[in-house]
Amino acid sequence: MFGKFKITTILASLMILVLVASFTIMQPEKEQFFLSDDDELWGVYEKLGKIRFNAVNTSIKGVSAEKGRDIITKGYSAKQDGKGKTAMQSPYFKCTACHNSEKEFDDLSNVSAQSRLDYAVEHDLPFLQGSSFYGLINRKTFYNDDYQKKYGHVPIIKASNTDIRQAIQLCATQCAQGRALDDWEIESIMAYYSSIGLKIKDLNLKPAEKKEIETAINENKDLHQAVHKLEEKYLATSPAHFADHKEYTPITEAEKKDTKSFKNGQLIYERSCLHCHAGKRYSFFALDKSNFSFKNLLSKTKGNKDGSVYKITRHGTWPLAGKKAYMPLYPIEKMSENQLGDLKVYIENMAAGNNLAAK
Ligand code: HEC
Ligand code: HEC
Known part of the structure; x- marks a missing residue:
């Protein structure tokens, strides 16, 4: 009795062993995940268990990234059913x-106005009042800080703070002073934004940091920490x-020789x-690089008129009846006080015929 039991136990154990062993042999090794530069950040987040926000609703008929790009760059696109063209979104803008659609910073965690200008010069981009659409799909809030403080009482501006689709509609009708976009147009813009979301290479991860993310995904642990690491970037x-x-103050003797300031101002201009x-x-x-343009700007600035360089940059203009193009203001993140000083040094020297860049 006892012996028989022993034999059965040994047999059973052996069978289990064989089963486990064959299972391990048959089971292919779990594929290891490696980060690559062109991985979309959103894709990596999803591997880390994060739920995608600003996702495109592809159930709407006729939505495409190409249409979205056309609306942004041309002002119109193919119609929803692909036949013919839509009406222009705005006659003005x-x-x-x-807005640019390119990356605007080397280090996306340091968004100072001067690093933005340096980057624009290096990559031959314009330097504009609106933030870039590149990586917009990865942003959580829109029309931030003083846009909310000053205009948050307007319902669509408040709603735009946390709703990317409202932010698009707001800018189409208010910034671009054009017609409202249809839902498939907004969704097409979303699809385009999705195609220019942040990529792993944009985050300048160090090798050890990459390893940390890969390990988190491969071992399915410390996922939150990995997400935080990426969000820091x-x-x-x-x-x-x-x-x-500011009020106008005349150019100083030092500013008449300040080539560095002058050249920075020229880049902004x-x-x-x-x-x-x-x-x-x-x-x-119209503005150009003629003496007339600079003298005109300087005289508006001296007179502290609405067209003063100080006023126009900090307050912008408002759409007037029948002439609805207007100039958006520059927050300090889009033009710092130093940069504005440089612009004034450039304009005032140029108005006096003192081209420091030519010396
Ligand atoms: C006349 C200038 C102007 C035009 C034209 C314009 N925008 Fe804007 N837009 C701005 C400014 C200024 C902001 C302020 C917030 C920022 O970008 O930092 C803004 C903000 C936005 C935001 C929120 C960005 C953020 O991160 O806060 C979106 C989205 C947007 N615009 C989409 C559009 C779309 C789509 C169009 C064309 C249909 C458009 N804009 C046309 C000036 C403009
Ligand atoms: C996004 C486009 C845009 C940018 C960038 C821009 N402006 Fe304007 N600006 C406008 C529009 C639109 C008006 C409205 C008046 C008009 O259409 O004539 C305007 C108005 C002005 C006026 C008032 C003109 C008047 O009739 O008195 C001045 C001065 C001016 N801008 C200077 C500047 C300077 C200096 C810069 C650079 C720091 C600049 N603008 C950048 C679009 C722009």
Whole structure:
């Protein structure tokens, strides 16, 4: 009796052993995950168990990233059913008057106005009042800080703070002063934004940090920490703080020789002001690099008029009846006080015929 039991136990154990062993042999090794530069950040987040926000609703008929890109760059796209073209979104602006679709910073966690300008020069981009659409899909809030403080009483502006689709509609009707977008148009813009979301290479992860993320995914542990590590590498909002305008003070002797300031001011003038004002591209007011333009700007600034360089940058203009193009203000994140000083040094020297860049 006892012996028989022993034999059965040994047999059973052996069988289990064989089973386990064959199972281990048959089971292919779980595929290891490695990060690559072109991985979309959202895809990596999903592997880390995060639920995607700002996801595209593809159930709406006719939605495509291509249509979204066309609305943004051309102001119209193919119609929802693909036959013919839509009406222009705005007679005054394209979204690209005020927004780039490229990355704007080397380090997305340091969004200072000067690093943005340096990056714009290095990559030949305009320097504009609106934040880039690149990585917008990864942002959590919109029209932040002083946009909310100053205009948060307007329902759509308040709603836009946490709702990307409302933010798109708000800008189409208010910033671009155009017609409201249909839901398939908004969703197409979302699809385009999704195609220009942040990628792993944009975050400048160190090798050890990459390893940390890979280990978290492969071993399914410390997922939250890995998410935090990634979130540290960029801002999920575009900060926006307004400044008041300064009064005119005459150029100093030092500023008449300040080549560094002058050159920085020139970059702002070329990459920002001329983007809209050269050849009246997006405005009725023409600016160029003639002595007349600089003298005109200086006289408005001296007179502390609405067109003063200090006032126009800090307050912008408002859409007037029948002439609805307007100039958005620059928050300090889009033009710092130092940069504005540099712009004034440039304009005032140029108005006096003192071109420091030519010396
Ligand atoms: C005349 C200038 C101008 C035009 C034209 C314009 N925008 Fe904007 N937009 C702005 C400014 C200024 C902001 C303020 C917030 C920011 O971008 O930092 C903004 C904000 C946004 C935001 C929220 C961004 C954020 O991170 O807070 C979205 C989305 C947006 N615009 C979409 C569009 C779309 C789509 C179009 C074209 C249909 C458009 N905009 C046209 C100036 C403009
Ligand atoms: C996004 C486009 C855009 C950018 C960038 C821009 N402006 Fe404007 N600006 C406008 C529009 C639109 C108006 C409205 C008046 C008009 O259309 O004539 C305007 C108005 C002005 C006016 C008032 C003109 C008047 O009739 O008195 C001045 C001055 C001015 N801008 C200077 C500047 C300077 C300096 C810069 C660079 C720091 C700049 N603008 C950048 C679009 C822009």
